Amino acid sequence: MNASTLSSTAATAGVLTICLALTASPAFSIDKISFGTDWLAEADHGGFYQALADGTYAKYGLDVEIKQGGPGAQNRALLLAGKLDFYLGTQQEQLTGVEEGIPLVDVAAFYQKNAQVILTHPDADIETFGDIARLETIYMTHGGFGAYFEWMKANFTGFRDEQFKPYNFSSAPFLADTRSAQQGLITAEPYEIERQTGKEPKIFLLADSGYAPYATMITVQQNLIDRDPDLVQRFVDASIEGWYNYLYGDNAAANVLIKKDNPEMTDGQIVYAIDKMKQYGIVDSGEALTKGIGCLSAERYKQLFDALVKVNLLQPDTDYTKAFDPRFSCKGVGMSLKERS
Incomplete structure (x- = not known):
């Protein structure tokens, strides 16, 4: 073997060594995380399923595993126990959690408007939110009775505890009583009532009457933020992009995943929910229009804190700033995806 051949062989061996080294170690490591939602899979979770379906995560x-909530699920407790990395929480439960010493923190707010509504019969003589106080009965969950109904009593004349009857996720009692109202989410109950009766009920979005909480929050343990803020940031950013693509792009693959997790979900329900999200600005309104979907601000937390103190649901010395971390949102992430739609 001559010198030229030896040189060529050595060069080839060097290239092979480099190639083997490159293939042996990936360009970046994949972080496995688990994310628990607040209910069975639905369009209200669409952006997260979109980020999973289209490869954004x-x-x-x-490598994200979405664990749906629903009857019997304890996803918030699993987050507290360290069995989940992220959870889809609510702003109010974080504020009350601070008072109880619970170390959970909101890092993004995907519903700029809370989707909670009060529904009345389409033929009822109810034209404004305040008119609902004239009705004899309002079907609510115990959670709603202890939360937004306190706000209703404090801000409108005529609402009274005697109107409360338990809502057990069936509209049958409401439909049988024309002098009643019912709680719901704008993306869910109105569709089902219209499907059953042929008429859409009157819809009163609490957010449009002054009820200001965010909803659909990404919630984490404080120790995850302290330990790996980059992981938190990547999950928030990817979820934001997922929501832009779900609302303004091709969401077919995400809806397949939603229906796989929740076989009772229908295409009609999903289409209705997305339409209402857009019509009422549930996701993309307010600060989200200029700072991006998911934007979370200290001002909104102070606003809710003051409202909860007013109705004696929080102590005035509660440090509400421990409930949120504004560093991970409001950066304009993903806004170009909407512009391209």
Whole structure:
């Protein structure tokens, strides 16, 4: 073997060594994380399923498992126990959690408007939110009775505890009583009532009457923020992109995943929910229009804190700033995806 051949062989071996080294170690590591939602899979979770379906989470180096909530699920407790990395929480439960010493923190707010509504019969003589106080009965969950109904009593004349009857996720009692109202989410109950009766009920969005809480929050343990803020940031950013693509792009693959997790979900319900999200600005309104979907601000937390103190649901010395961390949102992430739609 001559010198030229030896040189060529050595060069080839060097290239092979480099190639083997490159293939042996990936460009980046994939972080496995688990994310628990607040209910059975539905369009209200669409952006998260979109980020999973279209590879956005993978692009950010995340292998995400979505664990749906629903009857019997304890996803918030699993987050507290360290069995989940992220949870889909609510702003109010974080504020009350601070008072109880619970170390959970909101890092993004995907519903700029809370989707909670009060529904009345389409033929009822109810034209404004305040008119609902004239009705004899309002079907609510015990959670709603202890939360937004306190706000209703404090801000409108005529609402009284005697109107409360338990809502057990069936509209049958409401439909049988024309002098009643019922709680619901704008993306769910109105569709089902219209499907059953052929008429859409009158819809009163609490957010449009002054009820200001965010909803659909990404919630984490404080120790995850302290330990790995980059992981938190990547999950928030990928989820934001997922929501832009779900609302303004091709969401077919995400809806397939939603229906796989929740076989009772229908295409009609999903289409209705997305339409209402857009019509009422549930996701993309307020600060989200200029700072991006998911935007979370200290001002909104102070506003809710003051409202809860007013109705004696929080102590005035509660440090409400421990309930949120504004560093991960309001950066304009994903806004170009909407512009391209």
